[in-house]
Amino acid sequence: MRVAIVHDWLTGMRGGEKVLEIFCEIFPDADVFTLIHLRGSVSKIIEERNIQTSFLQKIPLTKRHYRSFLMLFPLAIEGFDMGAYDLVLSSSHCVAKGILTSATAVHVCYCHTPMRYVWDQYQTYFGAGQKGLISKVLMPPVAHYLRMWDVTSSERVDYFVANSYHVANRIKKYYKRLAEVIHPPVDCSLYTPQENYKEGNYYLLVSAFAPYKRIDIAIEAFERMGLPLILIGEGQEERRIRKMAKKHVQCIGWQSSESLREYYRGCKALIFPGEEDFGIVPLEAQACGKPVIAFARGGALETVHGVYPSPRESPAAKTLIDSESPTGVFFTKQTPGSLMEAVRFFEQRTNLFDPRLIRKHAENFDRSIFKEKFKQYIESNYSAKIF
Incomplete structure (x- = not known):
């Protein structure tokens, strides 16, 4: 054959x-x-x-x-x-x-x-x-x-x-x-948590620089909040994206798998602002024990156990209390404001995201x-x- x-x-x-x-x-x-x-x-x-x-x-x-x-x-x-x-x-x-x-x-x-x-x-x-x-x-x-x-x-x-x-x-x-x-x-043998887990001091976005990825939303949100965001990727919108990134957002191009793993391990959370068909990147981050802040459409709904900043935004009226082992936070509008609300919600509740349970969830996609x-x-x- x-x-x-x-x-x-x-x-x-x-x-x-x-x-x-x-x-x-x-x-x-x-x-x-x-x-x-x-x-x-x-x-x-x-x-x-x-x-x-x-x-x-x-x-x-x-x-x-x-x-x-x-x-x-x-x-x-x-x-x-x-x-x-x-x-x-x-x-x-x-x-x-x-x-x-x-x-x-x-x-x-x-x-x-x-x-x-x-x-x-x-x-x-x-x-x-x-x-x-x-x-x-x-x-x-x-x-x-x-x-x-x-x-x-x-x-x-x-x-x-x-x-x-x-x-x-x-x-x-x-x-x-x-x-x-x-x-x-997702390659769970490559993407693993660091032995001594530490909460990161920056947020991470990993993506091809294409229009539908909506990286512009993340750049505007983090520049306005004054929080550090690292962008890993390249693509047809690279010139525009680099021009938008100013004081708090850093573009570092594509990285090797090993280097990418270290950035996952070192971040506070992954930012995922686009509507994706599926999206392996959120699973790579979760395999490293890191939570994901994602737009609540598309494949992210199948890979992230997300909670919502407000029950009124959730189709199932999810709250943080009744959510089963959350692995991230969802935002419902593709706007800088909606993303900012999700990030602030996450900043106040980082201790509720268990890296061991996040990793265990990713293993279902090995x-x-x-x-x-x-x-x-x-x-x-x-x-x-x-x-």
């Missing part, structure tokens, strides 16, 4: 690539197909695979400005020859699920999200507040074409697996398909659990003996 793994692009180690890494461990002989590969940008486990790239790899500027070629992505993903493969596993947040397979192949898509650029996050990326010819004139018809292609190509998938119930609901809404939910993994669940899922939906 021959297996192919299809991933949108390989340009850095983020949440999707950490899932891909486990797929490469499950199927060590699988070939990997991707639109663009920046060599050395992902882990050794992925780099050692037989990686095939699309024609976009050879076009000048695409390696650094690949998002500008969004309209060509469907054509590029459909250009791969999958005729020799029995099982195709796509790891998709953009176009990977649109791969063309043979009539006899089984296609399983692990969907991180339907293409956010043209669905629920379209206004964030290309809405009225954006400047430039592409956003104002060219993008509306391109987005219309991509939506039609996205829905049509979803019919090529035999089985959908979603990374969260939040994403499963979007798959049902946009594609009219049902999806099994298997939450992504790599070993994800690997076993996914292997069982593949075996249950594929008649040939795989493992």
Whole structure:
């Protein structure tokens, strides 16, 4: 049996690539197909695979400005020859699920999200507040074409697996398909609490610098409160974000996994201001015993046992007293003011967050659990003996 793994692009180690890494461990002989590969940008486990790239790899500027070629992505993903493969596993947040397979192949898509650029996050990326010819004139018809292609190509998938119930609901809404939910993994063997636990003296935000991450909310909130915030990440909004960061916010770029672990261990809490499809970062922080202050939408509701500054804000009227072993605090509006209220609430109650219970919660999402669940899922939906 021959297996192919299809991933949108390989340009850095983020949440999707950490899932891909486990797929490469499950199927060590699988070939990997991707639109663009920046060599050395992902882990050794992925780099050692037989990686095939699309024609976009050879076009000048695409390696650094690949998002500008969004309209060509469907054509590029459909250009791969999958005729020799029995099982195709796509790891998709953009176009990977649109791969063309043979009539006899089984296609399983692990969907991180339907293409956010043209669905629920379209206004964030290309809405009225954006400047430039592409956003104002060219993008509306391109987005219309991509939506039609996205829905049509979803019919090529035999089985959908979603990374969260939040994403499963979007798959049902946009594609009219049902999806099994298997939450992504956190490496609990790497991300561990320090032996002598200490409360940190700074807050931490770890994220790609993309529009929907709403890092601007956190910067404004912490500059106004006068509390220290460290930003770890990079991306298309980096220039704007660095310009916003002044006295109390520090940008230090991407860090190695080992360095990131030390920042998790040293922080007071993780700040998570965006609406994420799932979000592995909050689990990495919790694996280190640290609480999370998160926007109460999306995947954070599935990974954080959060309490609310005010019972009136909670859908279930949660209070701190009746909450079961809280691992963080939720804020309900994507505004600096709402985040500030959550941080002040947390500052007054830090002793109520038990690092041992926070760590125990994160262990429910460990790599070993994800690997076993996914292997069982593949075996249950594929008649040939795989493992």
